[in-house]
Amino acid sequence: MFTKSDFKKLKSQGSIVFNSKLLSNMSPLERYELLQLCHRRKYKEGEFIYYQNDPGTGMYFIEEGSVKLAVTANTESEDKKFEIDIHAPSEFGTMSIGYEIQRLSSAQCLTDCTLLGFFKPDFETLKKRHPETAVKFLESVSTQVMKQLEQTMKKLTESIGVDTAFSILLESQYEAD
DSSP: OOOHHHHHHHHHHHHHHHHOSTTTTSOHHHHHHHHTTOEEEEEOTTOEEEOTTSBOOEEEEEEESEEEEEEEEEOSSOEEEEEEEEESSEEEOGGGSSSOOBOSSEEEESSOEEEEEEEHHHHHHHHHHOHHHHHHHHHHHHHHHHHHHHHHHHHHHHHHOHHHHHHHHHHHHHHOO
16 A cells, blocks of 8 residues: 555656656656666765766766755866756766766755666666667767767857867867777
8 A cells, every 4th residue: 555655755756757858758657667776865965975076876866855066177276166056856967877987076965855866787777677768768868968068069169169179079089099
């Protein structure tokens, strides 16, 4: 029998299932399959979820609460910091699924939070149990990352010029080989 807390949990998950931009190309059943592999974790206000430059081990869906993503860049003259606040229902850390990448930002709870963590081993399980869902999910992540790259390149070309922006992009692509 369902308890009041079970209904609350289902309602919160439903908010993620039906409002996540990342999952929008997936059917409700596919979204549900993915969310069943997530791990619910509670964090206190001020608690860090991860730090900039940590290994990316998974992503998070915000079920309840707000999270601050912060990037600190050390320059010769000063430390520069960029911050953005995100709120439920939303997701963050998506680039760590399917890619070996260090965290680009730190994530800290602005309020008490309930998060659903989806980690690399969970993705491997999804691939084994529901390969079509795993492919759709990875396509969504790739599309999101490519849109971010496109926006970044557009702003970078506006600020430092096309030649410098694309030389950075192409050098990073071909030096990695």
